[in-house]
Amino acid sequence: MTEVPEHLLRRAKEARERMEGSGESAEAPAAADSGPPPAEPTAAEPTAGEGEKIPAHLLDRSRSAEEQAAMAPAAPGGPVAAAPPSLPTGPGGHTQRLLTVVKSGSIQDVKAMPQDRVHVWPHLLLGEFVASLFITAFLLIFSVFVNAPLLELANVNETPNPSKAPWYFLGLQELLTMFHPMVAGVTIPGIALFLLILAPYIDRNKENAPEKRKFAVSLMTVHLMFWAVLVMIGSFFRGPGFNFIFPWQDGLFFDF
Template sequence: MAGIPEHLLKRAQEAREKAAAEAAGATTPAAASSDAGSRISADLLERSKPAGGGVALAEKPGAVVAGTPTNGSIPYGAGPGGHTQRLLTVVKSGSIQDVKAVPVDKVHTWPHLLGVEFVAALACTAFVFVFSWFVNAPLLQAANFNQTPNPSKAPWYFLGLQELLTMFHPMIAGVTIPGMGIIALMFAPYLDRNESNRPEDRKFMTSLMTVHLMFWAVLVIIGSFFRGPGFNFVFPWREGIFFEL
């Protein structure tokens, strides 16, 4: 009986106090419960009143009669206030049943998620629209196989690779390093066996990723803005920017 919830204990206490008050007021519980305000109808109460011991049981097999009457109106075994049910015990969920579904705090997709998505999509469209209004996409001279522009640059996301080309053999810079990068990225979840996703538990992976991302970003920035004619190093504030998106 150790684990009775507090509100049930409180309710039982209140009922006991009420019964005591009624007993002090010299009102019989049966009379009180057969009031017009009672929730148990009068005929049911009548049936639950044992008329004559075993005869009552034989005559009305369906009626809830617990045993021999004590002094007339109150059924045997009734609690304070005349209730015929009692709280035997409270079994907490999880003590007998194995509860698998842990309740999760959830919200409706509409409007909580769809609203956010809609606003994000609108903002994105507005940004692209306004940007396109003011900045035109480049269109240079028609393609000419006989005239190589100086410098010739790859699209910006490949400029890190082009930058590596200045340092390594094309096979290393153009194939091995990006290939290894993609493969390492794909296998990251299988190589990283640390189960925690808390930042303080995965300082090594966070630093490793940051170092690589920064390394890549620096290469792209150098390739984009610090490389001029002949793919030689230039300062953009001195020689200008040799970069088209």
């Protein structure tokens, strides 16, 4: 189901407005503008009252055929000799007319359906521009009010308690409390990263919609939540000695 490209819609709207604006007198020129279909000119001819479905030139032709038939008894043996007096041409001298339109899909093998596309300018670029403005404004305002931390000068002999890694590694540091360092610091993140890289080669399901790939979606959600929860525990729920605390009781031990 494709939509009509908007420049065509706009053009049609403009044409409609032009027609309405200049009254009925403009109807004929407007029709001429838009390149009339073959049967159109006959509609203006006096036979319009007879029913618009039969083109006037066909009616003419049948009338002349009737006259011929009426003349025929006067000249016996005539039917063969009295072939149509004139070639059956249309009003403009056409010798062809449009019988039907065959849609391409019914007789051709259409390999790629045309996709509904929009111009990158302005539709995409404008959106990107606005998004970048928003993020710049957000960062600017945030940076005016919140200062980046600068603690006292680094001192190798004075270990702060607790010592925490950057927040995105706090999930790993959290794992360190549960497993041997080699498992927590290397094996688990290594396997996670490896599986992440291999995801497209492991997942053989061709479907894109989430409801048709429930297993993959659930697995990824569990995976993402696993790290998110660990990072949050490591960030906010670990105090001195990396012991479990509640931030609302013991305060925050977290620097960004």
